[in-house]
Amino acid sequence: MEKITFIGLGNMGAPMAKNLLSAKLNVEVFDLNPSAVQELTALGASSADSVQQAVQGSNVVITMLPASQHVQSVYLTEGGILDSVDSGTLLIDCSTIDATTARDVASKALKRGINFVDAPVSGGVAGASAGTLTFIVGGSAENFAQAKVTLSHMGKNIFHAGEAGAGQVAKICNNMMLGILMSGTCEALNLGVENGLDPKVLSDIMLQSSGRNWALELYNPCPGVMENVPSSNGYQGGFMSQLMAKDLGLAMEAAVASQSSTPMGSLARNLFNFHNGQGNGQKDFSSLFEFYQKQQ
Ligand code: NAD
Numbered sequence: 001m002e003k004i005t006f007i008g009l010g011n012m013g014a015p016m017a018k019n020l021l022s023a024k025l026n027v028e029v030f031d032l033n034p035s036a037v038q039e040l041t042a043l044g045a046s047s048a049d050s051v052q053q054a055v056q057g058s059n060v061v062i063t064m065l066p067a068s069q070h071v072q073s074v075y076l077t078e079g080g081i082l083d084s085v086d087s088g089t090l091l092i093d094c095s096t097i098d099a100t101t102a103r104d105v106a107s108k109a110l111k112r113g114i115n116f117v118d119a120p121v122s123g124g125v126a127g128a129s130a131g132t133l134t135f136i137v138g139g140s141a142e143n144f145a146q147a148k149v150t151l152s153h154m155g156k157n158i159f160h161a162g163e164a165g166a167g168q169v170a171k172i173c174n175n176m177m178l179g180i181l182m183s184g185t186c187e188a189l190n191l192g193v194e195n196g197l198d199p200k201v202l203s204d205i206m207l208q209s210s211g212r213n214w215a216l217e218l219y220n221p222c223p224g225v226m227e228n229v230p231s232s233n234g235y236q237g238g239f240m241s242q243l244m245a246k247d248l249g250l251a252m253e254a255a256v257a258s259q260s261s262t263p264m265g266s267l268a269r270n271l272f273n274f275h276n277g278q279g280n281g282q283k284d285f286s287s288l289f290e291f292y293q294k295q296q
Contacts, residue, residue: 061085062093090146098254122134178214182286231289241282
């Protein structure tokens with residue numbers, strides 16, 4: 001039976017690996033955190049003591065790590081993934097990292113006859129648990145077709161964005177737009193409230209008008225307007241404000257590399273950095289609404 005190795009069992013990786021186990025696949029896991037590993041072995045996964053051991057004999061290796069430096073360390077250092085897998089193995093990195101690192105790992109893998117795709121996700125912890133993630137994949141058409149088979153156990157929409165690194169570029173373009181839309185939605189709603197409007201009435205009006213957008217439709221940042229969203233739950237759960245700042249930082253790095261103008265993304269990044277500096281980094285990103293509210 002095909003062996004799948006899963007490295008990085010955090011908020012996203014653990015539920016993703018659980019969905020592979022639910023599909024009755026043969027999964028071996030590795031994480032620096034022993035309790036994260038234990039949670040998966042209790043459900044039937046095998047475990048390893050090192051990256052090197054975990055990827056031995058694997059057909060597919062999936063990684064879900066915090067940031068670029070973790071991906072560089074796990075893939076490129078001595079005894080890392082590239083040193084340890086058989087040629088022909090498919091490597092799928094689902095972490096959100098900079099496109100340059102993704103391209104670097106892809107080209108070093110290719111030189112050794114190893115297949116690599118970047119496959120960052122959208123959908124958050126809820127999507128990871130439900131198996132409804134969106135995967136945005138960068139890599140060759142052949143590697144994409146092969147990766148899709150495994151990714152379909154963890155996600156609903158699987159897009160081929162282009163060659164290596166393209167998945168990361170598409171992901172940060174999307175999240176930069178989300179950061180801008182959330183900032184604008186907070187700003188407009190607060191302006192209405194401070195000029196005497198009921199935020200629910202204003203939201204209903206804008207939803208049928210040209211200001212309609214994802215944040216307003218599904219993720220209203222003003223407490224009490226919408227049920228079952230972080231704003232009505234003290235901004236707990238959802239997508240942490242510090243992760244939005246990380247993604248906006250990646251978008252700015254890409255903009256510098258390509259000499260692209262991103263004034264709105266840059267402003268959104270500053271807003272989230274300021275907000276996080278006030279101790280809000282762990283709150284959902286829609287808590288930016290509080291930045292606009294006048295202090296009582
Ligand atoms: P997390 O910090 O909860 O999990 C990361 C895991 O990686 C941890 O369990 C950690 O122990 C493990 N790890 C770190 N270094 C390691 C190493 N050298 N070897 C083995 N394991 C190692 O992070 P997360 O929330 O699961 O996010 C993972 C990635 O997904 C990030 O790039 C993030 O930007 C992206 N993402 C997160 C969300 C979200 O809502 N949390 C949504 C979309 C994308």
